[in-house]
Amino acid sequence: MNQEEQQKQVWDQLWSNKETGGGHQWDPLSDTIYNEILKLLPADRPATLLEAGSGTGRISLRLAADGAEVTLVDYSAGAISNSQRLFQSQQQSGRFILSDIRNINLPDGELDIVWNSGVLEHFDKDQQIAILKEMKRLTKPGGTVLVLTPSARSLPYLVGKFAAEQQGTWMYGTEHPVWSLQEVFAASGLELLPEYHIGFENSLDFLDFIGGAQPVKEWMRRWYQSLPDEARDVFAGYLLVSKGNRPLEG
Numbered sequence: 729m730n731q732e733e734q735q736k737q738v739w740d741q742l743w744s745n746k747e748t749g750g751g752h753q754w755d756p757l758s759d760t761i762y763n764e765i766l767k768l769l770p771a772d773r774p775a776t777l778l779e780a781g782s783g784t785g786r787i788s789l790r791l792a793a794d795g796a797e798v799t800l801v802d803y804s805a806g807a808i809s810n811s812q813r814l815f816q817s818q819q820q821s822g823r824f825i826l827s828d829i830r831n832i833n834l835p836d837g838e839l840d841i842v843w844n845s846g847v848l849e850h851f852d853k854d855q856q857i858a859i860l861k862e863m864k865r866l867t868k869p870g871g872t873v874l875v876l877t878p879s880a881r882s883l884p885y886l887v888g889k890f891a892a893e894q895q896g897t898w899m900y901g902t903e904h905p906v907w908s909l910q911e912v913f914a915a916s917g918l919e920l921l922p923e924y925h926i927g928f929e930n931s932l933d934f935l936d937f938i939g940g941a942q943p944v945k946e947w948m949r950r951w952y953q954s955l956p957d958e959a960r961d962v963f964a965g966y967l968l969v970s971k972g973n974r975p976l977e978g
Contacts, residue, residue, distance in 0.1 A: 735902055740804050740805075740806055742899065742900075743784075743804050743807040756930055756933075758787055760926055760927045760930055762787050762791070764874070764876070764926060764969060765777075765787070765791065765841070765843065768841055768874065768971075769840075770840065774797055775791075775796045775797070775841060776797045776799075776838065776839045776840045777791060777796055777799070777839065777841045778798070778799040778800075778832075778834075778839050778841075778842045778863075779798065779799070779801065779843060779844060780801050780832070780842055780843070780859065780862070780863055781801070781803075781829050781846075782807060782811060782844075783802065783846070784807070784810065784811065785807070785811030785814055785815070787845075788800050788822060789814055789815060789822075792815070792820040797823075798822045798823070799823040800823070800824050800825070801827050801832055802827075802829075803827060803828050808826045829847070829859055829863075830858045830859055831862065832866065836865050836866065837865070837867065837868050837871075837974075838866065838868065839866050840868060841871060841872045841874060842863040842864075842866050842867045842871070843863075843872075843873070843874035843875070844863075844875060845876035846876065846877070847859070847875075848860075848906070848909070849877045849904050849906055850900075850901060850903055853912060856909070856912045857912050860873065860875070860913065860918060861916045863875075864916055864917060864918055867974045869975065869976045870974065870976050871973065872972070872973055872974075873918055873972055873973075874970075875909060875969075875971070876969055877905075877906040877909070877970070878903065878967065879965065879966060879967060879968040880905035880968075881907070881964035881968075882928075882931045882965060882966050883931075884928075884931040884932050884948070885905070885966050887938070888937045889903070889937070897937060908923060908968070909923070909968070909970040913970065919972045919973050919975060920971075921972055921973075923969060924968075925966075925968055926966075926969055927966040928960065928963055928966065929949055929952060929953075930966045932945045932949055933945075934966075
């Protein structure tokens with residue numbers, strides 16, 4: 729079994745687990761990502777969005793409830809099945825596609841926003857480029873490709889991840905924190921906007937992998953909340969935000 733097959737097995741197991749897969753419980757990280765997407769939505773009409781590597785689908789569900797037309801794509805049958813049940817339980821509609829996100833059977837250029845979070849860090853550079861090229865293909869000229877990945881500058885996340893890996897409790901398979909996606913965006917023909925970080929307080933949740941870290945986590949949260957906005961910007965959040973527009977031509 730190669731690394732890609734092993735990673736797929738990780739996700740199939742994760743989404744088949746009642747505790748980790750299929751739940752629609754909203755959490756602070758979901759809220760952080762959702763609010764980032766809201767910034768991109770057109771004000772004058774419902775947006776069309778595709779989540780490439782949709783996992784639980786809970787953020788796409790919230791967007792659908794807001795009136796967006798959403799498509800969810802994942803190569804895990806368990807993830808797609810869970811998302812379909814979740815949408816049905818909330819009486820929301822969406823389009824669900826079981827597919828490798830490097831080859832999605834949809835027409836070119838029909839979507840305002842193609843996005844994912846927590847996906848590209850599980851692939852090597854060549855695969856990242858292939859994924860971004862497909863995301864670009866599906867996006868309308870002038871539309872947005874949005875990618876959120878764990879940041880290689882996020883200290884609480886890195887420490888928590890290291891502790892979990894050393895203790896054998898890391899459940900997300902191979903994951904490479906990201907410094908920048910500038911090279912892969914350029915290789916994919918996307919115009920990358922300035923990258924930035926979000927979710928510092930979300931990064932503190934990774935300290936839960938360390939026994940007895942709760943007091944440290946709480947003091948770090950209080951300290952961060954006490955800082956003025958310009959000081960907060962110095963400390964990288966959990967997620968690196970990389971977004972770009974499909975050129976009007978090409």
